[in-house]
Amino acid sequence: MKEFRAIRGTRDILPEETWRWHIVEDSAREVFGRYGFREIRTPIFEASEVFVKGTGDTTDIVQKEMYSFEDLGGNQVTLRPEGTPPVIRAHVEHRLGQGKSIDRYYYCGPMFRYERPQKGRYRQFHQIGVEVLGVEAPEVDAEVIGMAMAWLQALGVADLTLRLNTVGDEETWAAYRTALVAAQADRLDELCADCQRRHVTNPLRVLDCKKPGCQAVIADMPSIHDSLSAEAGAHFHRVQSSLESAGVPVVVDPRMVRGLDYYRLTVFEVASGALGAQDSVLGGGRYDGLVGRMGGDDVPGVGFASGVERILLAMPESESAPITDVFVVAFDEESSGKVHDIVQGMRAAGVRALTQAYDGRSKRSQGKAAHRSGAPWQIVVGPDEIAADRYTLKRVDDGYEKTVEGGELAAIAARLTRPSNSD
Ligand code: ATP
Ligand code: MG
Numbered sequence: 001m002k003e004f005r006a007i008r009g010t011r012d013i014l015p016e017e018t019w020r021w022h023i024v025e026d027s028a029r030e031v032f033g034r035y036g037f038r039e040i041r042t043p044i045f046e047a048s049e050v051f052v053k054g055t056g057d058t059t060d061i062v063q064k065e066m067y068s069f070e071d072l073g074g075n076q077v078t079l080r081p082e083g084t085p086p087v088i089r090a091h092v093e094h095r096l097g098q099g100k101s102i103d104r105y106y107y108c109g110p111m112f113r114y115e116r117p118q119k120g121r122y123r124q125f126h127q128i129g130v131e132v133l134g135v136e137a138p139e140v141d142a143e144v145i146g147m148a149m150a151w152l153q154a155l156g157v158a159d160l161t162l163r164l165n166t167v168g169d170e171e172t173w174a175a176y177r178t179a180l181v182a183a184q185a186d187r188l189d190e191l192c193a194d195c196q197r198r199h200v201t202n203p204l205r206v207l208d209c210k211k212p213g214c215q216a217v218i219a220d221m222p223s224i225h226d227s228l229s230a231e232a233g234a235h236f237h238r239v240q241s242s243l244e245s246a247g248v249p250v251v252v253d254p255r256m257v258r259g260l261d262y263y264r265l266t267v268f269e270v271a272s273g274a275l276g277a278q279d280s281v282l283g284g285g286r287y288d289g290l291v292g293r294m295g296g297d298d299v300p301g302v303g304f305a306s307g308v309e310r311i312l313l314a315m316p317e318s319e320s321a322p323i324t325d326v327f328v329v330a331f332d333e334e335s336s337g338k339v340h341d342i343v344q345g346m347r348a349a350g351v352r353a354l355t356q357a358y359d360g361r362s363k364r365s366q367g368k369a370a371h372r373s374g375a376p377w378q379i380v381v382g383p384d385e386i387a388a389d390r391y392t393l394k395r396v397d398d399g400y401e402k403t404v405e406g407g408e409l410a411a412i413a414a415r416l417t418r419p420s421n422s423d
Contacts (some may be wrong), residue, residue, distance in 0.1 A: 007123070008117055008123070009114075009115070009117035009122050009123025009124065010122065010123055010124045011122060011124075016320070017312075019320050019321075020312055020315070020318075020320075021308065021312070023155070024128070024155060024308055024311055024312065024315075025108060025128070025308075027151060027154055027155055028106065028108065028128045028151060031147065031150055031151040031154060032106045032130060032147065032151070035104070035143070035147050036104050037104040037105065037106040037130055038104065038105065038106070039105070039106055039107065039108070040087055040090060040105040040106070040107050041107065041109070042080075042083075042086035042087060042089070042090050042107065043080075043086070044079060044080060044109070044110065045077045045078060045079050045080065046077065046078060046080060046085070046086055046089065047075065047076065047077060047078075048066070048068050048076040048077060048078040049076070050078070050085045050086060050089050050294075051066060051078050051080070051081060051082075051085055053085075053293065053294060054084065054085025054086075054088060054089070054262070054290065054293075054294055055081065055082060055084075055085055055260060055261070055262070056260065056261025056262060058198075058201045058202040058205070058261055059205075059260055059261050060205075061081045061082065061113060061260070064114070065081055065113040065114045065115055066078050066079075066081055066112075066113070066114065067079040067081075067112045067113075067114060079112035080111055080112065081111055081112055081113045082111055082127070082260075082305060083107045083109075083111065083127055083129045083131075083305055084129070084131060084262075084287070084290075084303060084305070085294065087105055087107060087131050088131075088133075088290060088291050088294045088296065088301070089294060091103060091105070091133060091291070091296065092291065092294055092295050092296035097133055097134055097291075097296065097297060097299055100134070101134055102132065102133070102134040102135055103131075103132070103133045103134055104130070104131075104132050105130065105131045105133075106128065106129065106130040106131075107127075107128070107129055107130075108126070108127070108128045108129075109126065109127070110124050110125070110126050111124070111125055111126065111127050112124055113125075118277075118278070119276065119277075119278065119313075120275060120276070120277075120278030120307075120309060120310050120313055121278050122309060125307060125308070125309050126307070126308040126309060127305045127306060127307060127308065128305070128306050128308055129284075129303060129304055129305035129306065130144060130147070130303050130304060131301055131302075131303035132144060132301065132302050132303060133291060133299050133300070133301045134299045134300065134301075135300060135302070136288070136300045137238075138235045138236075138238035138239040138242065138265075138266070139238065139242050140302060141239045141242075141265075141266040141286055141302050142238075142239050142242030142243045142246060142248070143242075144284070144302055144303065144304060145162065145164075145239075145243060145248065145268055145284075145304075146243065146246045146248050148270060148282055148284070148304050148306070149162060149248055149270070152270060152281065152282065152306075152311070155311060155315055156315055156316050157272055157274070157281060157311055157314045157315055158272055158273065158274035158314055158315075158316070159272055159273030159274055159314075160270055160271070160272055160273075160281075161251055161270065161271050161272075161273070162248065162249065162250050162251065162268060162269075162270050163250075163251050163252075163253040163256055163268060163269045163270075163271065164239070164240070164243075164250045164251070164252055164253070164256075164266070164267075164268045165224075165252065165253050165254060165255075165256040165257070165266075165267050165268070166224065166225075166228065166232055166235070166236040166239075166265050166266055166267065167204065167224065167257055167258075167263050167264060167265065167267055167285070168224055168227065168228055168229065168232040168264075168265065169229055169231060169232045169235075169264060169265060171229035171231070171232070172224065172227050172228050172229045172232045173204075175227040175229075176204075176222070176224050176227035177203060177204075179222045179226075179227060180203050180204065180206075180221060180222060181199070181203050183220070183221045183222055184199045184203055184206060184217075184221070185199070187217050187220075190213060190214075190216070190217050191206065191209075191213070191214055191217060192209065192211050192213060192214055194209065195209050195211075195214050202261070204257050205257065206218065206221075207221070207255050207256075207257045208257050208258065218255060219255075221255070223254040223255070224254060225254050232265060235265050235266070236265070236266070239266050240252075256269060258283055258285060260285075262287040262289070262290045263285040263286065263287055264285075264286055264287060264288050264289060265285075265286045265288070266285050266286040266302065267283075267284075267285035267286075268283065268284055268285060268304070269282070269283040269284075270282040270283070270306075272310070272314035274313070274314040275310060275313055275314050278310060279310075280307075280310070281306055281307055281310045281311050281314060282304055282305070282306035282307070282311075283304060283305065284302070284303050284304025284305060285302065285303075285304075286300070286301070286302040287300075287301045287302065287303070288300035288301065322373060322374035322375055322376065323352065323354075323373070324352050324353065324354040324373045324374075324375040325351055325352045325353065325375060325376060325377060325413075325417035326346060326351055326352070326353045326354075326375060326377040326378070326379060326393070326413050326417065327353075327354055327355065327369070327370035327373050327375035327377070327378050327379075328342055328343050328346075328353060328354070328355045328357070328378075328379045328381060329355070329356075329357065329363060329366040329367055329370055329378065329379070329380045329381070330355070330357035330363070330366065330381055330382075331363055331380055331381060331382025331383070331385075332363070332382060332383070333360050334383065335357075335381050335382050335383065335385075335386060336357040336358070338381055338386050339355050339357045339381050340355065340357070342379070342381060342391070342406075342409060342410075343355050345409065345410040346409070346410045346413050346414070348410065349410035349411060349413065349414040350414050351410065351413045351414050351417055352417070353413070354373060354375065356369045356370075363380075375396070376395060376396055376397065376417070377393050377394065377395055377396065377413070377416065377417060378393075378394050378396055379391055379392065379393055379394070379409075380392070380394075389405060389406040389407075390403055390404065390405060390406070391403065391404060391406060391409050393409075393412070393413060393416065402416070
């Protein structure tokens with residue numbers, strides 16, 4: 001018989017891994033919550049226009065990576081490749097930003113890009129990201145960056161480097177574009193086919209190419225820092241000094257531009273030395289103008305997105321905690337009815353209780369399962385216990401035993417297994 005397999009570039013996240021995902025997600029909620037962010041959940045698919053306009057039609061994402069299709073009603077839709085355009089679409093649609101409001105959103109969920117699958121790069125992957133809409137001040141760029149670093153550090157993500165740059169503003173861009181196009185034109189034949197196309201459509205994007213041949217040319221190109229307008233220079237300066245006073249170490253990388261069209265002024269990326277080729281765990285920047293282009297009031301914005309799979313690869317290994325507190329074993333098949341009553345009674349009292357006294361499994365087989373479960377407490381229930389209505393809770397690691405009446409068993413198990421219990 002044919003065996004089905006998950007589609008190339010997608011992965012099952014199995015029960016033995018999901019607990020690590022919960023650590024990352026819970027920590028994001030906790031840390032972002034401290035900074036006043038609230039979660040927003042948008043649909044997995046949107047009208048394709050949301051990304052063509054939002055992400056930008058000269059980006060690699062829109063040109064080569066989108067899962068787009070016509071649905072049965074003839075609508076052009078796209079599985080979201082990134083979180084920012086949908087969040088802005090929702091913000092505008094629901095009129096969430098009124099007057100001088102400052103809105104802080106975070107999101108968490110799957111994204112879809114048709115890329116070449118490899119370690120740390122998938123076609124369905126997961127991002128956790130944030131957006132702040134309504135603040136122009138560079139201090140908020142630093143606040144968002146500082147929050148990202150605090151979160152990654154809390155998770156124990158190894159060997160972090162924060163790279164920071166500015167892509168300037170319109171005035172910067174007018175000057176820099178001229179210098180850049182001239183420098184590229186001289187060495188067009190050394191650039192890859194993609195970059196020759198980018199040279200025409202979006203010359204800044206050439207700086208983002210990872211191919212070694214292009215990297216060599218990029219190293220000789222002029223720096224945007226030589227073309228910065230006074231305003232863009234001042235903004236960058238204030239981001240840096242805010243980060244410095246927050247004690248966040250930064251590497252300024254004058255050639256980092258990031259792969260999205262909408263960035264303006266601040267851009268940043270966080271890499272982990274624990275990863276191989278795909279070492280970027282998080283990236284973001286400022287996108288003033290985007291909300292206006294997507295039909296809203298023209299409020300400024302700044303945010304980042306992180307890749308959950310890469311964070312997990314860069315986090316330290318750790319043992320999962322047992323999922324069961326008390327494992328109840330039936331001495332024989334006749335005792336299994338009582339076992340199920342006991343297990344249910346303990347669950348109702350808030351205890352994580354489990355048994356395998358089903359389908360006539362032997363005591364030996366249940367005992368093995370109890371051991372595998374790592375449950376710290378065990379109870380064996382047989383005819384003698386049932387007749388006396390007295391049961392013994394046994395602590396597995398040191399053999400300590402406590403024998404109690406059936407009527408008190410659930411309450412006592414609850415007390416013994418409460419996390420803070422020092423008994
Ligand atoms: P990269 O340079 O690695 O392609 P990117 O610049 O395309 O990353 P963004 O669009 O800014 O990345 O997304 C932010 C984060 O999402 C990245 O830093 C990375 O951790 C993660 N990410 C992006 N694409 C993928 C993917 N295909 N699979 C897994 N994670 C991804
Ligand atoms: Mg990419």
